[in-house]
Amino acid sequence: MSLKSYVTPSFLIERNKERCIKCKVCVQQCANEVHRYDEEDDEIISEEHQCVNCQRCVTLCPTGALTIRKNPNELRQNSNWTAEAVRAIYIQAETGGILLTGMGNDRPYPVYWDNILLNASQVTNPSIDPLREPMELKTHLGRKPDSLSIKEGKLQKKLPPQLELELPIMFSAMSFGSISLNAIKSLAEAAKQEGTYFNTGEGGLHRDLYQYGENTIVQVASGRFGVHADYLQAGAAIEIKIGQGAKPGIGGHLPGEKVEREVSETRMIPEGTDAISPAPHHDIYSIEDLRQLIYSLKEATNYEKPVSVKIAAVHNVAAIASGIARAGADIIAIDGYRGGTGAAPLRIRDNVGIPIEFALAAVDTRLRQEAIRNQVSLVVGGSIRNSADIVKAIALGADAVYIASSALLALGCHMCQKCYTGKCNWGIATQDPQLAKRLNPELGAQRARNLLRAWKHEIQEMLGGMGINAIESLRGNRLMLRGIGLTEKELQILGIKNAGE
């Protein structure tokens, strides 16, 4: 006796027979085996249960014959028991397991970026045309001393190590394992071409990627996968990962099926074994311990590389960030609750953490109150969706942003949130060679580069509009922001005025 599934398909596939030429492209492309060719009837047929609406078939169908819609079939839902809530129970009743998901929190919480407006110059202050005048986005990440000593035209003490970015955007941590090598190669190449950095995540650095060392931030996470001396030396900076916005407080789990040979070699674990990163670093139970690890890593790399500490935005983030700054970190990366993931328990992703906008405002304010803001650079991530989000983040106080979901979208991701299945039809969140090769890293790099360049131009336009020609004059310049539709308290936390004020 087996359990019958009560889970009805989420999507409905419509195939326009007038258009379909039965070329079987859809059949061949869907890794979820939704489409098949019926030889007897000479028909292409779809069975929607497994469809995740990744749009691969729709995009590749040469005749535009396919449409995928939310299944109009309605469960007997109500405002409390929504279809999703009901469906989740059916799934758990069938599997007895934790609900898993991929990508970022998709709940309808407010997106504060959308409640913030930017300023522009009129009359009293000319706007600057970025096509005619220099418009500088160069950004340095790392500890800034309080003062410089210049004697006889010579700098008395060298600057602490800095990451130099041509634009204030970096690719956030995504490990080899959670995403394909082709996806990482795409981002690494784009980072190199555009003068910024990508982050290895906790998956180690594949041998093919050592050539991108100058544009690499190597991560050290609780599982210490792939961490060895050459790895630390290879990168331009080291990042200690404490937490991730999508799953604060919990570790990671890469199922053994994804640990194929290359992944196993890079991570330095046996092939086919689960790669489990513990929830905490078992050598960091306190801020003093963090300080030790920061300095161990600095010592191991001769104090030549900035050390970043990445945390998830949680309730007490300001105090935690202050502690991290004092513990000796050169960069603090804060990941908001909308940050993406390759795999996370659904309930954690959707219910833990706080918005990056608040976290950033609170941290920047706190570090300034304590007069230690210049000791660390602030990098924020957790759903930066466009260039305006970036401008707002910098005006709130960030030095730069991390993008990951946006970067994957540029590579072709369609937000189906099934990254944890390893069957990404776009060749991104998969190690299946049949799927991974769908992402040609040359084209991927071009797309990622284009995105960076497009955003760069947009940021320059917005800066010019404000009458600013260097990004440092936007940093923490909260007067350039106004809130709309926010409560007094929200405005206060963001440290901005209301529109019209």
Added chain:
Amino acid sequence: MKRVYVREEYCAGCGLCQVHCITAHSEYKGDIIKAYKKSFPRPLARVIVEEKRPLSFSLQCRHCEEAECVKACITGAMQKDPATGIVINDTARCIGCWTCVLVCPYGAVRRDETLHKVAVKCDMCAEAGGVPLCVENCPNGALEYREER
């Protein structure tokens, strides 16, 4: 000469190269739906997608320097254009003896038996000129049209 080279490491096996090849060789160029639904006979794809997962690649005539098919053709229908280097079958002269099919070391010549028997093969979209349509429409850059390296 410029040839089509395959980069099998990026071939998704989707078969779009075939779809566009068929369309390009039909009377409804540029209109996939009509090419499939209206042209009779529907042309065969000159490009063949071979697949043995995870491997896949698309294969078409190599336009060999010393083309075996040209040498073997009993009617002189199969010719290598001395100017462009493209090997083209003159279907008016082709009698469907399949000699070329037998000698092609790549299996790149196909038998078209829909009307009168003729051998069909890649003509590099010579009629349209420019980049061959399979190359142009490959969604993943798995085909390259370039000089030999």
Added chain:
Amino acid sequence: MLREGQIRIPSGCAISGIMNKKGRVFGGGDIINSIAVMHDRSNGLGGGFAAYGIYPEFKEEYAFHFFFDHTTIKNEIEALLKKNFIIASGEAIPIRKSKSIKDAPLIWRYFVRPKHRVLVKQEVDEEEFVVRFVMRVNSEIDGAYIFSSGKNMGAFKGVGYPEDIGEFYRLEEYSGYLWTAHGRFPTNTPGWWGGAHPFTLLDCSVVHNGEISSYDANRRQLEMYGYKCVLQTDTEVVAYIFDYLMRRQGLPLDVIVKAMASPFWHEIDRMNKKEKEILRAIRVVYGGFLVNGPFSILIGTNQGMIALNDRIKLRPSIAATKGDYLYVASEEAAIRQVCSKPEHMWMPRGGEPVIGLLEASQPTRVPVRTEQEKIAINS
């Protein structure tokens, strides 16, 4: 309506400065004439002057110029002054009643020295103590405002056209070796005397034409170091940046101007290795002090005068020399009005400072470098 200090008010303006490099003093008539020419660049909502070398008899005392709203607060302040300072002299600043100047507050000056005992108790040096005192009065005490606090110098300002303000304060009766002036065109009507230029802290005075788009970035950076930007004016921010970099950090003038109006990265990339390293360090470390947006400023100190433009020169400024005199103004006419045949006249480029140092400079706090020692950043 919110007044300056409660709200940020952008404004456009006229500025002028005259200095004698040998430190020879001259009357306030010239500077009034010069700024008066640019009448149309201001709208009668603010004018002011800074004058150096005017109080030789009290040159060791800090000259505090106060605006009081009423006598009660004046009495309170005097008590506070007595507690913290030795007061060498105190008096109402002489004024000339004039029809064009209305609603003047009580305007007083005190020549003071911090009490040694107080300094020891607070463990700060004299200047820091004075700065903190000024900050405290201006941010915490309602109805009293210190608008000048340097030694042997003074600011004179108010609501009105600058030439009227000059007449009001009887400036022709003072003699100084360095004068700066300002006519204001605020885009709002606060009508508050404290909002006029120059803005000063210790002996550093700033007059400024422009609007600083980096205002809040600069302000928040400064507030980290204990400055309180109570006025919310661009000028205040410039004065504090200058104070911070010069007095607190002890940076040489040429480095300060490079922090405030840095060369572009593409220019830095073309420099030699040594210069590149320094400029990069300046931009990286002092990025929060980069002043962005259109501005033309004149900074006065006991050591001389500095004129600086924004990096792409969005506000006018012109400089001239004749003999020992250095002139800088928003318009050429303002210079020609008081100097008929300048020997040399030029338009400084964006970000390129005009630095006029006193030749017989008094003993200075900060080791300001001589010309030869300066890093030849502009060359």
